[in-house]
Amino acid sequence: MNCPLIRHVGKEPNSPHKIAVKCCEDLKNYSRHIDKLIEKQTLKELENNWLRLKTSVECARWLAFQACAFRGHDESLDSKNRGNFIELIKFTSTFNDKVASVVLENAPGNAKYTSPTIQKEILHILASNVRNAIREEIGDAKFCILVDEVWDESKRKQMAIILRFVDKEGFIKECFFHIVHVRDTTALTLKNEICAVLSHYNLHIENIRGQGYDGASNMRGEWNGLQTLFLKDCPYAYYVHCMAHRLQLALVTACREVKYVYQFFDHLVNIINIVVGSSKRNDELQHAQAEQVENMIASNEIEIGRGANQIGLEFRLNSQHVQVYDDI
Incomplete structure (x- = not known):
């Protein structure tokens, strides 16, 4: 212990010599340099920003394709329904932990990518891409x-x-x-x-x-x-x-010239307005139509089957579960 070199090295891990050796090793370790650490942090932020923006773009594209509204009446944090756009982002985040960690409240205040301006800009870019594709096809x-x-x-x-x-x-x-x-x-x-x-x-x-x-x-x-x-x-x-x-002008003129056709459409408009104006009358009409279809099936006047643009109705016929499809 009387050796000057041993006393200089010291037993403690935080001795001046060991601290100097650690600093020398860090200096020789290129991956621990400050510029590399900053670059690594920047790349992580870029990945998070890209994932956050991609989520907003995909949600905007889905809502636009389905012709749904984007904005909500109340988009505050306390609101139970913050609008289709934000609610869709929340729904998407429930299936992906990486998305959940970077969107909405977990996103920085200056890069949430959910503001109305961002939504309009995304829609504008999507519309421009569609028009450019049409132009290229022409x-x-x-x-x-x-x-x-x-x-x-x-x-x-x-x-x-x-x-x-x-x-x-x-x-x-x-x-x-x-x-x-x-x-x-x-x-x-x-x-x-x-x-x-x-x-x-x-x-x-x-x-x-x-x-x-x-x-x-x-x-x-x-x-x-x-x-x-x-x-x-x-x-x-x-x-x-x-x-x-x-065609519209021809039909209007023809309907006005033929008395019975004109009266038919005139009464039909009144019937439609009366039925659709009340949910009770609409239900009664559907029930009467269902009974008529059931009777026609029982008498073999129509066949059961599946086709396009039809409404599925279920009946109990002769103690058997029969599924009927009535044309709209």
Whole structure:
């Protein structure tokens, strides 16, 4: 113990010599350098952020595909129902511990990826990807435009644009392409908005080979209608009156001319309004219809089976459990 070297090393683990040796070993250990530790922590944060963002994107895509609302009336932490978007993220986290550890309350305050702004941005990116895919599928081929206007729930006039084209396999496709808010429905305003959308996606007006609108004067007018304005830029953009509007006008005219048909639809509308206005009357109608179907099965007037667009009804017939499918 009188050896100076042994006294310098010391018996305690925290002696100056042993601390110096430990610092030297740490210095030679490249993986323990401060820059590597910071880089490792940064990569972990990136992985957590990516998993958190991926969860929000997948939930937004599912809600958009199912046409469900995103926001809730009360999205606070004390709310029992925070809206479809947040509730779907919570539901997803129950099946994956890694997701549960990085989303909602376990996420940092500046990177939750659940705010309304983030939701709208995700939807905007998804819509842009769909439109880019449609644009890529069209390529340099000719196409037709189908346009109609409608009021939305916020009382804003919206113009829907649909593109009709022939794909590379020779099949005709109609794809909903864009919806644009318009201040008014004059032909010039509609044309400018349509041209802006087509120009943004590098779709040339010269490639239009058809126009499909309703029969309103601002759409089909021979002098200042929308179809006339496009014909001036592209003489091959032939106008065709919307077949659905044609059929509707033909049916309305035919119903008005035939007295019995007009009375039938007039009474039918009243019956529908009366039935659907009361759940009790609706149940009574369904019960009466079920009894009628049961009697027809018993008399072999109809066959039991399974098919598309049908409602399943269960009956007890001749002490046997029979499943019947009645057409909607």
